Amino acid sequence: MSDPNKEFDGIRQAENPLPGWWKWGFLLGIIVGIIYAVYFHVFSGEEMADYYSSQVEEYTKQFPNKNVALESTDGSNPLRGNADAIAAGETTFKTYCVACHGPTGEGLVGPNLMDKEWLHGNTDSELYENVMKGIAMDRAKMGRGPMPPHEMSLGSEKVYQVLAWIASKNPNVLSGN
Numbered sequence: 001m002s003d004p005n006k007e008f009d010g011i012r013q014a015e016n017p018l019p020g021w022w023k024w025g026f027l028l029g030i031i032v033g034i035i036y037a038v039y040f041h042v043f044s045g046e047e048m049a050d051y052y053s054s055q056v057e058e059y060t061k062q063f064p065n066k067n068v069a070l071e072s073t074d075g076s077n078p079l080r081g082n083a084d085a086i087a088a089g090e091t092t093f094k095t096y097c098v099a100c101h102g103p104t105g106e107g108l109v110g111p112n113l114m115d116k117e118w119l120h121g122n123t124d125s126e127l128y129e130n131v132m133k134g135i136a137m138d139r140a141k142m143g144r145g146p147m148p149p150h151e152m153s154l155g156s157e158k159v160y161q162v163l164a165w166i167a168s169k170n171p172n173v174l175s176g177n
């Protein structure tokens with residue numbers, strides 16, 4: 001009887017050698033892999049994190065953030081005083097901000113936005129940063145929870161509209177940086 005380790009159920013193990021091109025290709029793959037890993041980690045001078053940030057930079061150049069449609073050159077709100085923007089901003093505020101800051105911005109869970117007390121700055125650019133990026137727990141001062149970011153949900157134009165509305169009601173929001 002034939003060796004059961006070599007033949008089973010009519011299937012025979014022939015023990016043919018691997019084709020040369022396959023074996024050498026496999027070996028070459030391992031060698032190139034080792035050389036590349038040593039090159040990348042030791043000689044390329046580019047750390048993984050650097051490589052990642054250069055890729056992110058390239059991507060952001062190619063696909064600019066559409067949520068930042070409106071940019072300010074000097075930190076001031078480009079829509080400040082614009083009547084249409086103020087009206088639109090009020091509507092947005094009453095949809096997105098009202099639950100935490102109250103219907104007139106007088107404060108609930110979030111602080112009053114209509115007085116002269118500010119926890120995180122009272123200039124256009126500081127308000128813009130706080131609303132776009134939010135206020136994470138490690139920066140939050142009231143201990144009531146974070147302020148959520150609105151960069152993705154609203155984008156720059158709507159945020160500037162909301163801030164134009166707040167500034168139209170509250171003279172303590174200063175123009176600029």
Ligand code: HEC
Binds near residue numbers: 140142
């Ligand atoms: C889920 C609740 C919540 C929502 C929604 C929310 N906020 Fe806030 N916001 C907060 C909290 C809480 C803080 C205070 C964080 C802290 O403890 O410092 C805050 C802080 C702020 C500040 C800083 C105030 C200061 O005194 O410096 C501004 C400006 C602000 N919010 C504007 C907005 C606007 C505009 C919207 C709507 C687009 C909005 N927030 C939506 C909860 C919210």
